[in-house]
Amino acid sequence: MTLAELIAQARTALDTAITARQQEQDALMAMRSDEHLTEDAVAARVATRDAADAEVTRRQETLAGLEAEQVRENELAALQARTVPASNRAPAYDRVHRVGQDARTYRPDEDRRGAQFQRDVAAAFLGDYEARDRLARHMTEERVERGDQLQRAVGTGAFSGLVIPQYLTDMYAPLARANRPFADACRRHTLPAQGMTVEISRVTTGTSADNQAAENDAVSETNIDDTALSVPVRTAAGQQTASRQSIERGAGVEDVILDDLFRAYGSRLDNTMLNLASVGLTNVATSVAYTDATPTTAELYPKVIEGLSGVEAALLDQASGDNLAVMHSRRWYWMQNAMGTSYPLITQPGVVAQTLGANYAEAYGRGVRGILPNGTPVIVDNNIATNLGAGTNEDEIYLVDRQECHLWEDPDAPVYIRAEQAKAANLGVLMVVYGYYAFTFQRQPHARKIAGTGLITPTFTGA
Template identity: 35%
Template sequence: MSDERFRRLVARREQTAREREDILAKRKAITDLAEEEAREDLLPEEDAEFREFTAQIKAKDDELRQLDERISELSEEAERSRSVTEGAAAVKRAKARVETVNEARTYVRGNGRSYLQDLAKVQLNMDTDGQARDRLQRHAQDVASEQEYRDLNRTDGNGGYAVPPLWLMNQFIEVARAGRAYANLALSQPLPGGTDSINIPKVATGTTTAIQTSDNGAVSETDLTDTFITAPVRTIAGQQDVAIQLLDQSPVSFDEVVFRDLTADYATKLDLQVISGSGMSGQVTGVRATGSIETVTYTSATPTVAQLYSKIADAVQRVHTLRFMPPTAIVMHPRRWAYLLAATDNNGRPLVTPDAGNPQNNIATLGAVAAEQVVGQMHGLPVITDPNMPTTLGAGTNQDVVHIVRASDLLLYESGIRSRVLPDVGSGTLTVRLQVYGYLAFTAARYPKSIVEVAGTGLVAPSF
């Protein structure tokens, strides 16, 4: 069983479970609103959203069952093979102790010898004195006593050079990148093909009604007018040129390493576009750049949690008042959520407590110690943290913002992420270009009043 494959499956299951919880929270917000307003039935728009979320939850349940089956199969396979491999490993280790002398490994970090350089010399027939080949042969004997075994043996010509030093393999660390928590809130649809912009019709001014002053009196009549909003299709792309020797000879599937890193950064850049895209230079118009969104200014030289709590309450009521529908989420930077978690009353008691145990007099509840997903509730709304939320705003360039949104009003069209391997670009130097790209269109302009940004000097970087 591949440890990397198993880790990827487990990570995928955890991500799917988090996505399911997010959808559950969105669906619950619909029924909670109906209960608050003492309505037995959902409004048509709410019913459509409820059914859509239910279908999404069912799809996530099916995906989780499939992942659980695959993880279980891999685990059982590992258990079956362990008894066989342990015996073989013991024999090989014993043989290695008898046949090898007590000397340092051929490739040890800091000893001046490069495994990859020797590998390239041998493959390109540049090993004129044979020393690189000798070192690789000794290295093949070194790794023969290690715990990792493969079908190929490690002698010259049968895979002996394909196993890198353990320190090179075991200490590989991927770049940590933020995900796309905000973008995942938006109503996502497949991007239609054959277009460079999406035009969405919108009613500009509506009809009117009025009291009829008397029988046979004039009836109010106002002509409806319409307009449209445009969401241009934009491109996110990235690439990495890699020596073909690295792809051919590295057992770590280095192309997967590159593609995984490019894809992770793609998600980060898409999330940043949804939040802060400028609408210029090939960018989409993100939420913050959308005209006519509401802003609650929070100005304070000595900010407090109580002040922020009231500002967020103001933002919530503005969505109710101007959009005539409830908001569905609060989005903030992890540092702002940590600021709330650290807050205490005059007796040192925390103001944000776990939702278990029926807390009282708290301003919010802690739902989960999690990243880039629902972490708790405030004002009855799920709180989602996203490290891509800006933190360098204001005169002191150290302010962040908090968004209160009705997520279903945000519209995100996405293509699938596409990958390409281009060997011809650097064929003269045995270089391969690995490339990923994808298309997106986004708009928050359908109902800009469903978005409220809390910003100002009261949201300077918190101290802990």
């Protein structure tokens, strides 16, 4: 019996021992659920399980010893091939070791394209021991039959069919997207289970109170009135049809497609909240003009304070003080590049004196990126347009009360549909991602935006 056959026999015995041990463990767990269980019965079953466990260990050690012996045999065969005298370029027929009755591991007459060899290379890379054994046996056969040829000085170019490229599928580069930083910072609500609109009552005419002119005179009275605010429920969705071949014979193709669809969904939702006609933040916010041919951070900052002042003036006693400044990443980094000697005269909580704010060093899309000199948190969102204004090169800064930026979403959104029957005749698989959502900034109109030529494409000059 050959060493390879002994190894195969040892593996079979180990598999049998593992199966027996698992059966003993299952029997032990079933016994423990018996209400009338005795300690002696448990001890006996544990002893049986431990004996099976010991048998697994013994079989494992036997297999390890045989595999180590096989490795040593391969090393000796390689050493023998290397020590063949260089002068024996063409040894006589009867002086060459040849494979006799045993067939070659990889036979050209059965697999002309070498597909089995390539599959074994990939499987060995992933830890398949049997594939490694077949490759080792193949190399031993090659050294026996062509040892003198294998010693020649050749490069990988001589083995274009054997030097196989490795595809690092776990390191694939996804398409970079803006995703949903602002949406994630908004006040979240669960979208109602039914209906395609969300209706909110807004008191637009309030009651009144005044000083009584004289005793027994009528006091002030104004009839309260409300106006319904209708917020439409929107649907964001995307689809991709992939061939069954790409999914079933590819590596992680479906996961890559789904990841991109989910991030495309998030980017579309966020972009809609910021830029949609009529109801997007850019279209409902009151503009604070910043016009400057040579803009600087020091000149921009007072506009931020003006905008925040407008937010509070609009909300009055409904202001939560939980304000946000939302800007493009190019604007945030431009503000960080500013250098100067002028500092606010009034210090703010959480901001070190004589600084222009603080950067929290958070990655894009991970929440608050930093704070401005007055303590206002900053959200960086690259769904903000950068082609605004007459020169189509301006962006905007939005100033809002977070508690009045409302977003309703289904807790399970986005939903994934995988439909095989729809494209069955084409061997295709249809993947659809969709979700329902609604948003509004108009429950209490308040938002402000800084816009104008002072927000053209920034130049990083330290000013």
